[in-house]
Structure formats: structure tokens, C-alpha cells
Amino acid sequence: MALTTRRRALTTLGAAFAGSVALPAAEALAGEQRHHPRPLWRAHAHNDYVHPRPLLDALDHRFGSVEADIFLVGGQLLVAHDPEDLDPSRTLESLYLDPLAARVRAQRGSVYRGHREPLQLLVDIKTEGASTYLELDRRLRRYRHLFTTCVDGRVLPGPVTAVVSGDRAARAPMEAQRVRHAFYDGRLTDLGGPARASLIPLISDNWTLHFTWRGVGAFPAAERQKLRDIVGGAHARGRRVRFWATPDQPGPARDALWGELAAADVDHLNTDDLAGLESFLDAYRPR
Numbered sequence: 001m002a003l004t005t006r007r008r009a010l011t012t013l014g015a016a017f018a019g020s021v022a023l024p025a026a027e028a029l030a031g032e033q034r035h036h037p038r039p040l041w042r043a044h045a046h047n048d049y050v051h052p053r054p055l056l057d058a059l060d061h062r063f064g065s066v067e068a069d070i071f072l073v074g075g076q077l078l079v080a081h082d083p084e085d086l087d088p089s090r091t092l093e094s095l096y097l098d099p100l101a102a103r104v105r106a107q108r109g110s111v112y113r114g115h116r117e118p119l120q121l122l123v124d125i126k127t128e129g130a131s132t133y134l135e136l137d138r139r140l141r142r143y144r145h146l147f148t149t150c151v152d153g154r155v156l157p158g159p160v161t162a163v164v165s166g167d168r169a170a171r172a173p174m175e176a177q178r179v180r181h182a183f184y185d186g187r188l189t190d191l192g193g194p195a196r197a198s199l200i201p202l203i204s205d206n207w208t209l210h211f212t213w214r215g216v217g218a219f220p221a222a223e224r225q226k227l228r229d230i231v232g233g234a235h236a237r238g239r240r241v242r243f244w245a246t247p248d249q250p251g252p253a254r255d256a257l258w259g260e261l262a263a264a265d266v267d268h269l270n271t272d273d274l275a276g277l278e279s280f281l282d283a284y285r286p287r
Contacts (some may be wrong), residue, residue, distance in 0.1 A: 021201040039064050039112045040281045044242060044268040046124070049079045051274065054095045059111070065120035068096055069166070071172040072132040077139060092136075096121060104146060104159045107149070112158050118148055118161040118203075120268075122185065129169030133182075136164070136172075140181035153198045163202050174240050175199065186239070188230065197238035202267075207243040215253030219260050227264045240267035250276055263287060 025270075041064035048066040051057040058066045070077045070092055077092040100121070103111060111119040125132045139163060140147055148161040164170050165185035175195075178280055184199035188210065209225050210230075234241045243261070247254045248271055258277070261269055262284055271277040 015096065021082055021169060026206070027058075037062060039115055040278060041065075041117060042267060042269050043274075043277050043281060044120075045272050045274060046244065046248075046270045046272055047081060049090070049095060050246070051080065052274070053108050054079070055099055057274055061242075061278045062112070062116070063274065063278075065095075065122060065268050067122040068127050069124040069163075070132065070136070072127045072135055075135070076133060077132070086222075092123075092139060097139065097146070101143055101146055101184055109159060115117050117159075118157060120210070121160050121161055122164045122202075123164050123166075123182070125164060125166035125168070125170055129167030130173050132165060132167065133170035133173055137159075138180065139178075144181055148183075150180045150183065150198050151281060152178055153196065155198050165204065191233055191237065192240070200239065202240050202242060204242040204244060206245045208245045213257070215247050215255075215257035219256075224260065224264070227260070231266055233266050235265070242266070242268035242270060246270055248272055 009208040038181060040062045043058075043061070044065040044067065045058040046050075046061050046067050047069070048054055048058050049068050053060075055066055055070070057169060068079050069081055070079055076088065077207065078086050078088065079090050079092055079095050080086045100111065100119070107113040110116055123136060125136075127183075146158060146160050148158040149156045162182040163185050164174065164182050171184055174180060174182065183198075183202070184200045184202045186195070187203045188203060189202055192204060209229070211220050213223055231241050243266065246261070246269075247257055250273065254276075258269055262281075263278055263286065267282075271275060
């Protein structure tokens with residue numbers, strides 16, 4: 001075989017070999033992207049613990065925030081919606097803290113691999129706030145590597161940010177701490193108050209107490225402006241916004257309201273319908 005012919009043959013073989021290597025690599029990258037799609041940071045799993053697989057179902061649907069109601073019972077933090085649902089095996093550790101710690105280890109330091117923004121764990125206190133929070137604080141300190149921490153007003157981000165909601169008596173012991181592994185869920189009345197975002201990074205409130213619109217018909221212009229003023233004021237102070245008691249039955253009214261919340265840049269959309277909100281956010285395009 002002539003030298004020129006051999007060179008052409010080798011070049012062709014090399015190109016074929018390179019292609020055979022590059023193709024699996026490209027497929028692997030595409031597979032990685034398929035298996036690690038972008039998280040939906042706006043998606044909040046309200047009453048997350050009622051799903052068949054608490055936390056895990058929300059993560060499978062790429063949610064950026066999950067909510068767990070807790071009761072202090074006999075020194076344990078049990079997760080349930082109502083006292084009659086309490087089960088000693090359903091603890092905050094078993095349903096949330098241990099699985100989150102395992103996932104962060106497996107995902108190289110974050111809840112969603114390749115995404116450093118923290119997952120929000122909203123902990124809704126159902127028993128007396130001060131004593132329940134102090135027990136919660138003891139538990140969070142055992143997982144301190146997992147949680148965003150505030151030290152003398154300085155926020156040190158972690159893979160998960162715990163935000164305490166529910167009984168308002170939790171606020172006093174939180175404010176007294178120099179080092180905290182959790183933050184406080186404020187209300188709209190806190191927007192003009194002196195507390196900093198390092199204590200209150202989230203403002204949550206009942207939609208029905210502030211707006212008459214439920215997604216049917218046109219959104220009143222005055223209410224749309226009110227919503228945008230609330231969100232703008234919160235964001236100017238470094239705070240995120242969430243509303244509960246919004247329509248959650250599948251249908252045009254819910255989608256219309258979700259659309260207005262998203263258009264107003266509300267940070268968290270509340271739902272018990274994980275697949276429904278995932279589909280909505282995947283399809284949503286700003287107007």
C-alpha cells in the first residue's frame with residue numbers, strides 16, 4: 001500500500017475511532033443532563049409529608065422547597081398534620097434530616113447535583129413554639145454541616161436552609177441566639193419591621209386575607225398592583241414571598257392564579273399536586 005493511501009486509511013480509521021469514543025461520551029453527557037434536570041426553585045411542596053414518599057417524591061419532581069409540620073411529643077419531633085395522625089416512627093430525622101444528609105453526601109455537597117442553591121425546608125411548628133424550637137435547634141446542630149447558618153448576623157449558605165413557621169413563640173429564642181441553623185418565616189406585617197433578612201428571609205401569608213381573586217375572571221388591576229408592590233417591597237429588603245390558601249384544584253382557575261403569581265415574581269408557589277406544578281412551571285413562559 002502506498003504511503004499516501006496508508007495515511008488516508010489511518011486518517012479514516014482514526015476519525016471512525018474518535019467518533020466511536022465521542023458518541024458514547026456525548027450520550028453520557030446527554031444522559032447526565034436528562035437525569036439531573038434543572039430544579040424548580042419556585043415549587044413548594046405544601047404538606048409534603050402526606051405524599052407516599054415524603055421528601056423523595058418532591059425531589060423526584062425537582063421541587064426547591066418542602067414543608068413538614070412537627071409536634072414535640074415526649075422529646076421527639078414527630079411529623080404529621082393533626083395530632084390523631086402522629087406516629088412514633090415518623091420523625092423529622094427519619095423523614096427529612098437523614099435522607100437529606102445522605103443525598104447531599106451522594107450528590108457531592110448539594111441536594112441537586114451541579115446546583116448550589118439550597119433546598120428550603122420549611123418546618124411548621126404545631127406545638128408550643130419556644131420549647132419546640134429549642135428541641136428543633138438541638139436536632140439541627142447534629143446536622144450542622146447540612147444547614148445554612150447565621151453567625152452574628154452573617155449568613156453562611158449550606159445545602160439546605162431551614163425556615164421555621166407555625167407557632168409565633170419560636171421567634172424569641174431564635175432572636176436571642178448568636179448562632180442559628182434556622183431562620184424565621186415572617187408575615188406581611190413584618191415587611192416594615194426592624195428585623196433583617198438574616199432573621200426573616202421569607203414572608204408567607206394567607207392569600208385569602210389579602211386578595212379577593214381566586215383565579216376566575218380577570219385579576220382586578222388594583223389587586224395585581226398590590227401583589228407586585230408586596231413582592232417588590234420584599235425583594236428590596238432581601239426577602240422571598242410565598243402565599244398559602246391559594247386554589248389547588250386542577251383547572252383553569254388554579255393555572256390562572258399560578259400564572260399571575262409567577263408573573264409577579266412570587267418566589268414560591270404552594271401546592272399538594274407535585275406533578276401539576278412541575279408541568280405548569282416547565283411550560284410557563286413569562287409574558
